[in-house]
Amino acid sequence: MAFFVARRLLYLVPVLIAVSLLTFLIASLLPGDLAYTILGDQATPENVAALRRDMGLDQPIWWRYLSWLGGVLQGDLGRSFRTGQTVLQAVSERLPVSIELMLLAQLGALAIGVPLAIVCAARSGGPFDRFMTGTAFGMLSVPTFLSAILLIYFFAVELRWLPATGYVPFGEDPAANLRFMVLPALTLALAEWPSIMRVLRSDMIATLQEDYISLAKAKGLKASRILFVHALKPSSLTLVTITGINIGRLIGGAVIVETIFALPGIGRLLIGAILTRDLIILQGVVLLVGAGFVIMNFVVDMLYAVLDPRIRHGHA
Amino acid sequence: MKAGIRSGALARIFLVAGFGVALSAMPANAQKPGGSISVGLEIDIPGFDVLKVGVYDAAALTASSALFDTLTTLDANGKPQPKLALSWEPSEDFKMWTFKLRPGVKFHDGTPFNAAAFKANFDRQKDPANKCRCAFYISNVNNVQAPDELTLVYNLNDPSVNFPSLVSYASQTNAVHSPTAWKTKGDEYNRNPVGTGPYILKSWTAGDRMILEKNPDYWDKDKVYFDRITLKPLPDAQSRFASLQSGEVDLIWDDEYSADNIQKAQKDSKLTVHTYLGSGAQVYAFNTKVAPFDDIRVRQALVMALDRKKMSQAITNGLSRPASNPYGDGSWVKCKDDGALPEDLEKAKALIKDYGKPVEFKMLVTATPRGRMVGQVLQQFWKRAGANMEIEQVDQATIPPRAFMRQFQLTPWRIVDLADPDIQMYSNFKTGSPVALANYSNPELDKLLDHARVTADTNKRIDDYCAISRLINKEAIWFWTFQNTYYAISTAKLKGLPKMYSGMIDVSRAWKE
Numbered sequence: 024m025a026f027f028v029a030r031r032l033l034y035l036v037p038v039l040i041a042v043s044l045l046t047f048l049i050a051s052l053l054p055g056d057l058a059y060t061i062l063g064d065q066a067t068p069e070n071v072a073a074l075r076r077d078m079g080l081d082q083p084i085w086w087r088y089l090s091w092l093g094g095v096l097q098g099d100l101g102r103s104f105r106t107g108q109t110v111l112q113a114v115s116e117r118l119p120v121s122i123e124l125m126l127l128a129q130l131g132a133l134a135i136g137v138p139l140a141i142v143c144a145a146r147s148g149g150p151f152d153r154f155m156t157g158t159a160f161g162m163l164s165v166p167t168f169l170s171a172i173l174l175i176y177f178f179a180v181e182l183r184w185l186p187a188t189g190y191v192p193f194g195e196d197p198a199a200n201l202r203f204m205v206l207p208a209l210t211l212a213l214a215e216w217p218s219i220m221r222v223l224r225s226d227m228i229a230t231l232q233e234d235y236i237s238l239a240k241a242k243g244l245k246a247s248r249i250l251f252v253h254a255l256k257p258s259s260l261t262l263v264t265i266t267g268i269n270i271g272r273l274i275g276g277a278v279i280v281e282t283i284f285a286l287p288g289i290g291r292l293l294i295g296a297i298l299t300r301d302l303i304i305l306q307g308v309v310l311l312v313g314a315g316f317v318i319m320n321f322v323v324d325m326l327y328a329v330l331d332p333r334i335r336h337g338h339a
Numbered sequence: 340m341k342a343g344i345r346s347g348a349l350a351r352i353f354l355v356a357g358f359g360v361a362l363s364a365m366p367a368n369a370q371k372p373g374g375s376i377s378v379g380l381e382i383d384i385p386g387f388d389v390l391k392v393g394v395y396d397a398a399a400l401t402a403s404s405a406l407f408d409t410l411t412t413l414d415a416n417g418k419p420q421p422k423l424a425l426s427w428e429p430s431e432d433f434k435m436w437t438f439k440l441r442p443g444v445k446f447h448d449g450t451p452f453n454a455a456a457f458k459a460n461f462d463r464q465k466d467p468a469n470k471c472r473c474a475f476y477i478s479n480v481n482n483v484q485a486p487d488e489l490t491l492v493y494n495l496n497d498p499s500v501n502f503p504s505l506v507s508y509a510s511q512t513n514a515v516h517s518p519t520a521w522k523t524k525g526d527e528y529n530r531n532p533v534g535t536g537p538y539i540l541k542s543w544t545a546g547d548r549m550i551l552e553k554n555p556d557y558w559d560k561d562k563v564y565f566d567r568i569t570l571k572p573l574p575d576a577q578s579r580f581a582s583l584q585s586g587e588v589d590l591i592w593d594d595e596y597s598a599d600n601i602q603k604a605q606k607d608s609k610l611t612v613h614t615y616l617g618s619g620a621q622v623y624a625f626n627t628k629v630a631p632f633d634d635i636r637v638r639q640a641l642v643m644a645l646d647r648k649k650m651s652q653a654i655t656n657g658l659s660r661p662a663s664n665p666y667g668d669g670s671w672v673k674c675k676d677d678g679a680l681p682e683d684l685e686k687a688k689a690l691i692k693d694y695g696k697p698v699e700f701k702m703l704v705t706a707t708p709r710g711r712m713v714g715q716v717l718q719q720f721w722k723r724a725g726a727n728m729e730i731e732q733v734d735q736a737t738i739p740p741r742a743f744m745r746q747f748q749l750t751p752w753r754i755v756d757l758a759d760p761d762i763q764m765y766s767n768f769k770t771g772s773p774v775a776l777a778n779y780s781n782p783e784l785d786k787l788l789d790h791a792r793v794t795a796d797t798n799k800r801i802d803d804y805c806a807i808s809r810l811i812n813k814e815a816i817w818f819w820t821f822q823n824t825y826y827a828i829s830t831a832k833l834k835g836l837p838k839m840y841s842g843m844i845d846v847s848r849a850w851k852e
Contacts, residue, residue, distance in 0.1 A: 053734075060736040061393075062472060068744065074470075105385045105392065107529045108545075116545045172577050179585040187581040188379075188573050190547050283575040285582075287546030291574070295383055295546075300736060 027328060035321060042313035043095065047088050050306045053297075056080075060300040061104055091306070100307035105299055110307030113292055120190065121288035124211065124280065125273045127204055129266065131212030136219030137262075141250055143220070144227035156224070159217035167276050171210045171283045178206060188285040207284040211276045215269055222265050226258040260330055267323030271316055369834060370850045375567035376833070378846060379579045379591035383546055383572045386529035388521065389464055389511045393472030397592060397842050400509055402570055404845035405551050407514035407534030410438055410457075410491075411507045413840050417671065417758060419503040423452065423515065423535065424491070433498035433793060440489040444558050446517035447539045454485030459518040464511075473511045479762065497765070498793045500800070504758030508841050537563040537847045546572065564835075564850035576600065583610070583828060589851070590829035590836075592844060596709055598656035604828045611831045615839035617756030617823035618670035619763070620662040623702075624776035624817045626748050631698050637726070638815035640690035640698075643683050644724035647820060650716050654709075662819035664808040665754050665764065669823070672760060672801050678809030687724040698726035702749040703741060706732040710751075713820075742776050750776065756823050756841045760804055761792045768811065777816035784810055 058074045075081045079090065094101065100110035139159075143152040179187035185206055191199040230236065231254055239249050278290035285291075289308060296304040380398040385391070387403065395403055410424040419427075424438040444452040461483040464473050479499065484492040499505065506513050520533035532540060537559070538551035551568040554560070571588065573579035576597040582588045583604075593601060604610040625632040625641075632638055647661035663679035666672040691698055704714035714730040721728050728749075733741065742750050754763050766772045769788050770780040784807065791803035811817055825839040835849040 056734075056737065059740050060734075062740075070470075071740065107386065107388070107391050107526045113545065172581075175578055175581045179587075180581050183585055186587050187585050188575075188578050189571060189582070189587060192544075283578045285547075285571065285573045285575070285578065287544060291383070291546050294574070298382075299385070300734065 024328070028325065031321060031324060035317060038317050039314055042317060043092055043310055044088065046306055046309040046313060047091060049309070050302045051084060051087075053300070053302070057104075057300065057302050095310065100310070101303040103296075103301050103304045105301050105304075110304055110311075113304060114289065114308060114311055117287055117289050117292050119193075120286055121274075121277055121281070121290060123193065123200075123204065124207055124277055124286060124288060125270070127208035128211030128215060128273060128276075129269070131208050132215035132219055132269075135212060136216035137223060139216075140220045140223035140227060141255065143224045144231060144254075145246070145250055147224070147228050152224075156221070159220050162213060162217045165213070167210060167214050167279045168283060170213050171206075171280060174206050174210055175283075188283075190286050203284075203286075207280045207286055210280050210284075211273060214276055215273070218269065219262065219265055222261050223258060226261045227254055230254045230258050260327065263323060263327055263330065267320050270319050274312060274316065369852065370564055371852070372564045372850070373566055374564075374851050375569065376565050376590065376846055376849065376851070377569040377571065377588045378844070379571055379573040379582055379588040381572070381579075381592050382574060384549065384570075387514075387516075387532035388529035389473045389516075390469050390471050391529045393511065394476075395509070395511045395514075397844070398570075398572065400841070400843040401592070401846065402549060402551070403509040403514045403532075403534075404536075404843055405538040405568055405847040406532055406536045406540060407509050407516070408444075408536050409507055409509055409513040409515070411503045413504060413507045413758060413838075415838060417504070417840075419507055419758075422507075423457075424503075427503050429500075429502070433500050433502070433795075434495045436493045436495070436499075436502050438491040438493070438503075440491060441558065442489055444535050445556065446520070446535050447533045447554065448517050448520050450517045450519040450533075452515065452535050453488045454491045455488075456518055457491055457515055458483050458485040460515055463518075463521075476510070476512045499759075499761065500792065500795055501759035501761065505762065507758065508843050509845075510841070538568055541567075562848050564848070565846070568846060580604075580828070583830070586830070589833055590827055590844070590846065593826045593828055595655040595658040595824060595826065598658045601658065601826055601828065602656065609831055611829050611833065613827040613829065613836055613839065615825040615842075616660070616668040617825055617840075617842070618667045618672075618760070619754035619756045619823045620665055620667055620819040621821045621823070622662075622665065622752050622754055622817055622819045624742070624750055624752055624767075625815070626745055626750075626776070626778055627816055628745070628778040629748055631694070631696070631700060632748060634694055635815060636690045636694045637698055639680060640687040640694070640724055641721055641726060642680050642815045642818045643690070644687035644720045644726070645717075645818070645820070646682055646684075646720060650713075650720075651821065653716050654712055658824070659821040660824060662822045664812070665767075665817075665819055666760055666804065666808070667756075667822040669756055670760060671797065672804045674801075674805035674808055676809065677805060678812035680812055680815065684724060691725045699729070700726075700748045701729045701731045703738055703747050703751065704730050704732050705735045705738065705751070707735070713751075743773055745776070745778060752776065752817075753823075756825070758840070764788060764804070764807065765792060767817070768807070779814065779816045781810070781814070 057078065058071045058080060062070050062074060079087060102109050103113065139155055143155050146152050175187045178185045186203055190203050193200040236249060236253060239253050277288060278293060281288040281290035282294055289312065292304065293308050296308060378401060380401060382396065382398050384399045384402055387399065392399070408423045410422060411419040412422045414420050423441055423444065425441050426439045428437045429435070440454060446452055450456065461477070463469060464471050465477060479496055481494045481496050484494065486492060493502065495502070515535060517533040521528040524531055530543060537554050537557045539554050541550040541552045543549045549570040553563055553566050557563060573582060573591070579591050580597070580600040583591045595601065601612055604612050625638050627633055651657050651659040651661065664674060664677035702714060702717070704710045711730070711732065718728045718730060738750060741747050742752065757763065765788050766774040768775055768784055770785050787803050787807050791800050794800050794803070825842040827836065827839065827844050829836065832851045833849055834852055837845055837848070
């Protein structure tokens with residue numbers, strides 16, 4: 024197992040370097056010029072040239088990349104030219120919000136997706152199964168911003184049950200925090216549960232046809248016990264994979280959801296940095312999010328290996 | 340002689356029929372102290388240290404009008420009234436203004452406010468070593484002197500008849516900060532601002548709420564009612580409006596691009612739409628030194644091919660108000676004849692035909708959904724007249740430098756709402772000015788501009804500015820599409836919101852019924 028982990032960790036290095044290079048290139052290739060952005064109305068050719076010199080923008084791109092990477096490796100991701108905050112300050116202030124949002128969304132998606140998958144698998148081909156599979160397919164194509172606005176309209180404007188926008192830190196008032204988080208997390212969960220349900224359902228249907236399930240039935244075990252104990256565990260391997268894949272989608276969804284619900288998370292930080300051409304923040308956030316995504320996937324791989332011994336011994 | 344009497348810049352209030360506009364009338368004795376207000380702004384405020392942020396946008400102005408004081412303030416008629424300055428006096432040539440300051444005022448950190456503190460603010464922004472983007476906005480001021488504790492002298496490079504009005508709103512160069520605070524806090528000052536204003540910053544969560552509390556030692560505390568102001572950035576227009584409808588916020592910033600919400604709110608008795616018809620306009624400049632715009636026929640043709648009513652319908656449900664001059668309804672410059680060219684497609688076609696060569700050009704457009712939409716509408720108008728415009732999308736920050744370096748054929752620009760047209764008209768049209776984007780020179784125009792800025796008689800100035808408008812319209816070196824209109828939507832209970840000069844929503848003296 025230790026050998027397996029070490030090998031996977033080695034794979035991480037080139038991936039993270041690729042992430043850093045892509046991040047830097049994307050930020051450098053954005054239209055516009057940092058010097059113009061900073062100088063604004065004072066961007067005379069002389070001022071621009073002087074500032075570009077000061078910031079090292081006149082150096083070749085490979086040199087700029089290496090000096091930025093050198094800073095990153097020493098834990099210095101730079102400072103926003105707009106707010107004076109360091110990247111790490113800005114990210115650490117906002118990371119808890121995004122993590123909470125994604126965790127709640129994932130829990131919500133599992134809470135909707137798993138029971139539906141079990142019921143559909145138990146009665147596969149029946150009217151409920153057909154209806155739910157169709158609904159899941161339809162839900163996959165509803166854009167996040169639309170479900171967000173609809174949820175706000177019903178629950179905040181019409182019924183006045185939940186707030187439309189805003190945020191309270193969990194440490195300040197846990198109950199209020201959850202009230203503010205319900206709608207954003209539900210919006211993301213609505214986009215995630217269909218994939219969970221569809222994958223788990225087809226896995227469970229295959230599992231239910233295994234010999235040992237027939238044996239369990241013949242022994243007279245309760246149907247519910249067969250479903251939840253004997254069939255769900257082997258089928259949940261796929262669920263782990265799907266959860267890993269979903270992290271990327273969740274991050275993308277969080278950008279939209281945080282903007283609509285005005286949550287002070289990483290997604291909002293990213294959008295703000297793009298709109299104001301705050302390249303230092305942009306590069307730093309994309310790098311950290313990219314690295315986080317890669318590492319999360321690594322963790323999922325490890326989890327998978329723990330759940331299924333065939334993988335770590337290379338027999339899968 | 341008091342400047343207040345001299346510069347009678349009377350902005351008249353217009354109620355626009357069919358808009359149901361509720362302009363904040365000030366009922367007497369209805370003010371109730373106490374309570375709090377929650378305001379939904381469009382964007383996160385980056386901070387207040389002018390060296391870092393350079394310019395205050397609409398969101399920052401709402402906060403700065405509560406945290407800071409300025410020398411003067413504008414009343415409902417657009418006339419300057421005392422704030423940190425009690426009185427003011429110009430020199431004969433209007434190039435020197437002397438302000439007498441209010442005694443006994445202190446910053447929130449206890450530092451006394453005086454002429455030296457004000458001068459320290461100015462010098463910090465003007466100092467070339469600080470490379471402040473804000474320096475551009477005080478380029479007309481040569482220096483500020485503090486001959487004694489309560490006397491402040493502004494020495495200007497050019498005469499300014501209306502100067503006290505121009506230092507009235509809480510912009511990056513007018514808001515007064517505590518020198519002690521920025522010296523001791525360094526990098527941290529940006530997010531821990533200290534002013535003399537009616538409210539003190541209590542807490543600020545990045546990307547989330549900023550909470551301001553009433554300043555118990557404020558020199559004018561009897562006119563400050565709310566105990567607390569909460570400012571929240573709500574970037575999405577739809578959910579911002581939903582937050583107002585559901586009662587989470589009491590007031591939101593808005594603009595005509597979310598016309599649906601404004602029109603919905605106008606029909607809702609529980610909400611009030613605050614509209615300020617500002618001066619200035621959204622404008623476009625032709626580079627008259629390059630083909631095809633070196634020919635007046637082409638410029639006139641493009642202006643005549645516009646259909647502003649249709650354009651307004653297409654981009655803002657008809658809310659945008661067509662502009663035929665650079666001054667607008669919010670200005671005290673009213674012209675019987677502003678020389679606007681007719682919107683006449685047939686004439687436009689004839690002019691292009693007369694020109695005889697293909698009319699093809701590029702126009703700079705901001706790479707935003709709004710920018711693209713406006714660009715496409717203009718493209719269609721000009722296509723009908725026989726001109727081919729190619730849209731060149733650029734980043735917002737690229738437009739000023741491209742414009743200053745004259746690397747464009749046609750560029751969008753804006754004339755913002757200021758209490759006096761002089762600053763912008765002079766820099767936009769005077770021969771040789773870096774912002775005279777059209778590269779156009781005309782002795783008659785220069786003479787009118789020079790005369791208007793040193794004349795104290797308002798009526799004579801109006802004559803000058805109307806003549807200027809006629810000349811620019813006839814030569815078609817710039818054209819105007821829509822006037823500046825500023826919006827806020829609030830609960831109907833909110834009262835006492837002053838006019839939104841320069842788009843600034845100032846809630847520091849408002850109250851709830």
